[in-house]
C-alpha cells in the first residue's frame with residue numbers, strides 16, 4: 001500500500017518493454033554515396049502502446065506516481081496524451097487529459113482523442129488562453145480544481161519533466177559507441193536533453209525541431225539544468241526542417257515519407273519522424289557528416305490512429 005492508501009503497482013505494463021530497442025542498418029544510396037552508414041534505432045518497437053520516447057519518459061513518472069491518478073496536457077492529436085491514456089488502462093490508474101481547444105468539446109472526437117477516451121481517459125477541454133497559462137502554479141491549481149483532479153500526479157505537456165529527461169539517458173547508454181552521430185525529432189526537447197546526457201564522450205546528438213520558433217536550445221539547456229544540475233553531452237538543434245510548423249505535412253514531405261516506407265518497410269510517423277529523416281537526407285547531401293560516419297536515426301514513434309488525416313493537414 002502507498003501512503004495515500006492506494007495500492008502501488010509496478011511501473012511495468014504488460015507486455016514487457018523490448019529493451020534495448022533494436023538497432024538495424026539500412027541500405028540507402030542517399031547516404032551510402034556520401035560514405036555515411038545509416039542505422040535505425042527502433043524505439044517504435046519498445047512497446048505497442050507506449051511507443052518510442054513515450055515509454056522512456058513515462059515509465060519513471062508512473063513509478064513516481066505510485067498509483068495516483070495521472071493528469072496531463074496536449075493538443076487534439078497528441079501522441080503523449082494517447083500514451084498516457086494507454087498507461088492508465090494498462091496500470092488501472094485513472095487518467096485525465098486537459099486538451100487545448102474549448103471548441104473541440106462540442107465536436108465528435110477525432111481518432112486520436114477517441115482512442116484516449118476508449119482507454120478510459122477523462123477529457124477536459126480548455127480555451128487556448130487557459131491552456132497557455134497551465135504551468136503557472138495558481139493557474140494550474142485552478143485548472144485541477146475545475147477538473148476535479150486536486151490529488152492527481154501532474155505530467156507536463158509532452159511528458160518532459162526531469163524524471164522523463166533522466167529516463168531518456170538510457171537511449172544514449174544503449175547506443176553507446178555503436179554510432180557517431182544520433183539524430184531524433186524534437187518537440188519539447190526532453191528526449192534530446194536526456195539522450196545527449198547518456199551518450200559517451202566523443203558522440204553527438206542532432207535534434208530536428210518540428211516546431212517553428214528557434215527557442216529549443218534554451219529549453220533544452222533548462223531541461224538539462226533541472227534534470228542534471230548543468231549542461232551535459234554534445235548536441236545541436238536543426239531549425240530548418242519544420243515544414244511550416246507543428247503538424248504541417250506538405251505534399252513534398254508526405255511523398256518523402258511514402259517513398260521511405262517503400263524503400264525500407266518502416267512505417268513513418270509523419271509529424272516527427274518524417275521531418276527528422278528528411279533532414280538527415282538533406283544534411284547528408286550538404287556534407288554535414290564526414291565520410292565513415294555511423295549515423296543513427298531514432299524512430300521515436302509510429303503512425304497513430306489519425307495517420308490518414310494528419311498527413312493531409
Ligand SMILES: Cc1ncc(COP(=O)(O)O)c(C=O)c1O
Pocket residue numbers: 052053079080158160185186187188189190191192269272273300301302
Ligand atoms: C513521435 C514523437 N517523436 C518525437 C517527439 C519529441 O519528443 P520531445 O518532446 O521530447 O522533444 C514526440 C513528442 O511528443 C513524438 O510524439
